[in-house]
Amino acid sequence: MTKTELVFSMDAYAGELICGVDEAGRGPLAGPVMAAAVILDPAHPIAGLRDSKKLSEAKRDLLAIEIKKYALAWAVAECSEQEIDEINILQASLLAMRRAIEALAVTPTLALIDGNRCPVMLLRAEAIVKGDDKVAAISAASILAKTARDHRLAELHLVYPQYALDQHKGYPTALHLARLREHGVSPIHRKSYAPVKALLK
Template structure:
């Protein structure tokens, strides 16, 4: 049995979840960085308009992600982006902030889905049926699409931040804890956009 919005072999139980009714895929980007929002996306694909090449955004080149981002925005039935700010991440911790951002993404959909499929091993309460699928961003097209939307959105925000603060190198490391980022923190200090509860940033503040 195959479906237009299943891109790889999955269990029969997961296939049934995807084949029945209106399904939203949800994924996040940006749990690990030291700076910026954690960004989530919810996507409801149109089964009559399949999109070829969908996959985990981390496994795609930047050029391919950009092309798929455009195709998803043109063909999807509904797309919504949710986020939590660095201040919210510091207040709630990154796990709870990510769950809240996912809830915001789903609540922002123009079409209410019958069920939600989330990449990972846990799902927040959306008020409707939801299921977590481990490595779902490489298994379920709607989750792959959400992964791409979230990734491209956050990467563009890092490019904007890089234009404001080029000395930090955000265009290259996208805010992740690299050696270059640590060196910039040490030399130039902490920005308002940094997550102050994250250890490397907290240590710099304590100095």
């Protein structure tokens, strides 16, 4: 470990009932942004939790099942494409996070949020940069948000198969951009995003 690396410790949060919170889908051109909140059960630790982006799809799916089975509470929420266009993706991400926290069946005493911003809410919250690879509860939220969004995009692919959403999950890949140019903008595309906005002109 280099001198610049920091060891993240959960000791400062002893006695807190913590929910980890993360989102998925800020970058895509289509589909909602989704967030998850998870309160893990210390009596049922889950091995292998880490940033969902560093896990294979198969591993994420297996861990999502474990998280839903053993967590004290979990919830997933979203902001629609229309909401993203109305309030911008940052505010929509924070709103989806707040909705997920408020949907928990158990009330936490503290929310640990991945990133550098916290939603505005009554519950105490702390933002942790790269928290999805530092805090198990945030890792769990990252996994639930990602798997939920991937599932949603698979469903949307059945409605809009011309965009190949099952392959790129709405992200601005060369394939997605080519299909956008060929088929035009759909109701699930984010019209405030530059590549989509350009086609609307």
